Amino acid sequence: MTCEEFLALWDRGDRSPEVAAHVASCPGCRALLAIDGRVRDWQPALPASSEAEFLAKLRSKIESRPAPRLRGPRPVASGPAHWLRFAAAAVLLAAMGAAFLLGRASRAPETKEAAPVAGLGDAPKKDVEPPPDPDGSSPDPEVPPDPVPDKPKSDFRDRLMAAASGAGREAFLAQVKRGVDRARWFAAFRSPDAKERGAAVTIASIVKDAAMAPQLAVAAAKGDENAITVLGELGGIESVVVLASLAGMPGKREAVVEALAATGRPEAGDALAAIGAWKSEAAWRRLGQAGGPAIVARLRLGGDAALAAVDAASWSRSARAVPELAKLLGKAGTREPAAKALAAIGGKQAFAALAEAADEDDEVILAALKTMSGRDAVEDRLLDVRLKSPDRVRAARVLMKMGGQESVPALIRALESPDLRDVASEALGALRDESAVPALVGLLSERRHRPSAAAALGRIGSPTAVAALTAASRERSFYEEATRAIAAIAAPESVPHLIAALGERSVAPAAIAALEKIRDARAVLPLIGALGTENAAAAHRALMVITGEKLPGRQGDWVKWWKAKHKDGKNSLVTCY
Amino acid sequence: MxxxxxxxxxxxxxxxxxxxxxxxxxxxxxxxxxxxxxxxxxxxxxxxxxxxxxxxxxxxxxxxxxxxxxxxxxxxxxxxxxxxxxxxxxxxxxxxxxxxxxxxxxxxxxRDVVAEDAVARGVAELPDRQREVLLMRAELGLDLEEIAAALGITYDAAKANLSLARKKLRELLT
Structure with a gap:
């Protein structure tokens, strides 16, 4: 490669290995290219105004004389009155698209669209030497010379129809790719004959070149629904532009929406938004993550506009929409749909957003949380020691509200953090899982946290905790909490403790209720004694449950009954109570 | 909407x-x-x-x-x-x-508004067209085809102007 060849390639943007090899081995070329670098690195003082100031000045100039419009505002609504305008726009776009494609060749190395079939989208550029064309055919897609003018048109029509149905298709495609018959093929898209148009569209669906969008637009504007479908299959940005302009045609909106979704492009989301297709569930589902940017833009607008996009966010499961949906959780009007959308999107980020917003007794958020499978996220939050205490406490409350035994191990681990012990105890109590008992019993030795641990043990109701609670109750300051927990457990082994508690005004009602539940005969005489106290009604009911007797609530009647039952007189109220 | x-x-x-x-x-x-x-x-x-x-x-x-x-x-x-x-x-x-x-x-x-370093002086001495082509290539990163299209000149003219600009500036800077 000579230096001149190298520079020609380099300045065309070629960075192939051969070009790189030359620059690496040629000091002369390197020195020449270094000039570019020095020019680029030269940093003169730039204009000092900010971008905002520049725009403000520009706006004032623009507003002093509004620009004439090439075409009206983008299509935003469908309806019979609009369709002709859209059809006109489609034809205009077809012309524009063809012109647009003239420039495609020069940016082909950058474009992300599928590479055009050789000879279809290429165009000679003014002042630029076109690459040698082996066939000598002009690649201009708009007015290509037809190299076989002697063949009658009907012959072409026959071959087109045959190729569309499969006969001689390979030969036809080869001809078209080489530029032969291309003008006639393009003309067929405009044909008044629906069958001929259909055949042209069928060939386009086989070639699948984004450069065909303008031709397909013409066929679609004439009513070929298949052309709309093929535009969706092409998937190029040209298709999106053309499809957006076709949305106003009567009876074609559904096909257009479907085709836009099929392109899978982010711009298609914008187009769906522009034509107001927010309720098209299937389209948003199909567009998926590609719909994210358009949805996010709409969610940012807030109000009714955002509400329309929430469902689309849910259908497309767009992870991009999560931060915006999280903001909508804070507003009463959008809280519920946003929560449902986040639940549908799923993932740790969505789960964290819901957990963050969850207050106690917030059924909307909790219902959404329960439908998700991201429980891990909130457990991580609970156990993340880097987070501030209120965040972790909130996470524990969310787990408690969600229910389910899966979170018990995380909550037991949370008991290790002093600031979480009370809330984790409460949560474990609410979840009523016996595996938490040993950890909670361990907390009974901690003066500060034992009331919540005792309450949790009481709710869990495991008899294995009774001995520890009874032992802890010997400390006077903890007696009441421990006894309430023992009463809540209502285990037979706690009967002596409960009988003793009948003499303690603050816990006597709980003790009576527990004794009624346990139905132990040892409690009868103490309960007869309790008939003389302020808890007579509860004691009377407990006595009837335990003994099966239907005596009135007077203590004397129950004493007589007792004496009749125990004629030997060994037991007495005095000795017992 | x-x-x-x-x-x-x-x-x-x-x-x-x-x-x-x-x-x-x-x-x-x-x-x-x-x-x-x-x-x-x-x-x-x-x-x-x-x-x-x-x-x-x-x-x-x-x-x-x-x-x-x-x-x-x-x-x-x-x-x-x-x-x-x-x-x-x-x-x-x-x-x-x-x-x-x-x-x-x-x-x-x-001239005193822009720092008068060697590159600035060198670029200033280039003929107008060469300066435009060089800046479009070096500063904007446009390729020759885009430069030709933007300036309304032929590809060969753009290529020649760029080559001359680089050579002249290299002489001025050495």
Whole structure:
């Protein structure tokens, strides 16, 4: 490669290995290219105004004389009155698209669209030497010379129809790719004959070149629904532009929406938004993550506009929409749909957003949380020691509200953090899982946290905790909490403790209720004694449950009954109570 | 439909231009912000005057807005825009004949505004066309085909001017 060849390639943007090899081995070329670098690195003082100031000045100039419009505002609504305008726009776009494609060749190395079939989208550029064309055919897609003018048109029509149905298709495609018959093929898209148009569209669906969008637009504007479908299959940005302009045609909106979704492009989301297709569930589902940017833009607008996009966010499961949906959780009007959308999107980020917003007794958020499978996220939050205490406490409350035994191990681990012990105890109590008992019993030795641990043990109701609670109750300051927990457990082994508690005004009602539940005969005489106290009604009911007797609530009647039952007189109220 | 959607910043130029043609100012401003930085750097290096450069950018973007109906997508949007900006800058560099009498003193770029380092002096000594081509290649990163299209010259002319500019500047800098 000579230096001149190298520079020609380099300045065309070629960075192939051969070009790189030359620059690496040629000091002369390197020195020449270094000039570019020095020019680029030269940093003169730039204009000092900010971008905002520049725009403000520009706006004032623009507003002093509004620009004439090439075409009206983008299509935003469908309806019979609009369709002709859209059809006109489609034809205009077809012309524009063809012109647009003239420039495609020069940016082909950058474009992300599928590479055009050789000879279809290429165009000679003014002042630029076109690459040698082996066939000598002009690649201009708009007015290509037809190299076989002697063949009658009907012959072409026959071959087109045959190729569309499969006969001689390979030969036809080869001809078209080489530029032969291309003008006639393009003309067929405009044909008044629906069958001929259909055949042209069928060939386009086989070639699948984004450069065909303008031709397909013409066929679609004439009513070929298949052309709309093929535009969706092409998937190029040209298709999106053309499809957006076709949305106003009567009876074609559904096909257009479907085709836009099929392109899978982010711009298609914008187009769906522009034509107001927010309720098209299937389209948003199909567009998926590609719909994210358009949805996010709409969610940012807030109000009714955002509400329309929430469902689309849910259908497309767009992870991009999560931060915006999280903001909508804070507003009463959008809280519920946003929560449902986040639940549908799923993932740790969505789960964290819901957990963050969850207050106690917030059924909307909790219902959404329960439908998700991201429980891990909130457990991580609970156990993340880097987070501030209120965040972790909130996470524990969310787990408690969600229910389910899966979170018990995380909550037991949370008991290790002093600031979480009370809330984790409460949560474990609410979840009523016996595996938490040993950890909670361990907390009974901690003066500060034992009331919540005792309450949790009481709710869990495991008899294995009774001995520890009874032992802890010997400390006077903890007696009441421990006894309430023992009463809540209502285990037979706690009967002596409960009988003793009948003499303690603050816990006597709980003790009576527990004794009624346990139905132990040892409690009868103490309960007869309790008939003389302020808890007579509860004691009377407990006595009837335990003994099966239907005596009135007077203590004397129950004493007589007792004496009749125990004629030997060994037991007495005095000795017992 | 309620509010128009703000255009995503990663929208292709041609789609934004299409929106702007429909009267969407936000889309046009997105394009302005996308190209303002390079445009300022390019015009400042071309004109070697911050004030003139700012005026050139204002004039160029205003002409682009008003000329949008004429953008037919035959070239890339950025090529079309650079052509307008280069013309706007040249309009400021070359006073119109009828205004020469009034502007002959103020039209001369004030050289002390831009730091007079060797590269600046070297670029200033290049003929106009060579300076434009070199700056479009080095500063804007356009390839020769885009430069030719933007300046309305042939590919070979662009190539020759670039080659001459590089060689001359290399001599001046060594």
């Amino acid at each position: 309620t509010n128009p959607l703000p255009p995503p910043s990663d929208f292709p130029d041609e789609l934004l231009a299409g929106r702007a043609q429909g009267g969407d100012r936000t889309a046009f401003e997105t394009l302005v912000l996308r190209y303002l930085g390079p445009a300022r750097a390019f015009c400042t290096k071309l004109l070697r005057d911050q004030v003139l450069a700012e005026d050139a950018c204002q004039d160029g973007f205003l002409k682009a807005w008003r000329g949008l109906p004429g953008f037919r997508g035959e070239a890339k949007f950025r090529t079309w825009l650079w052509r307008i900006l280069v013309n706007a800058a040249n309009d400021l560099r070359k006073p119109k004949p009828e205004a020469i009498g009034e502007r002959e003193f103020e039209a001369v770029p004030e």
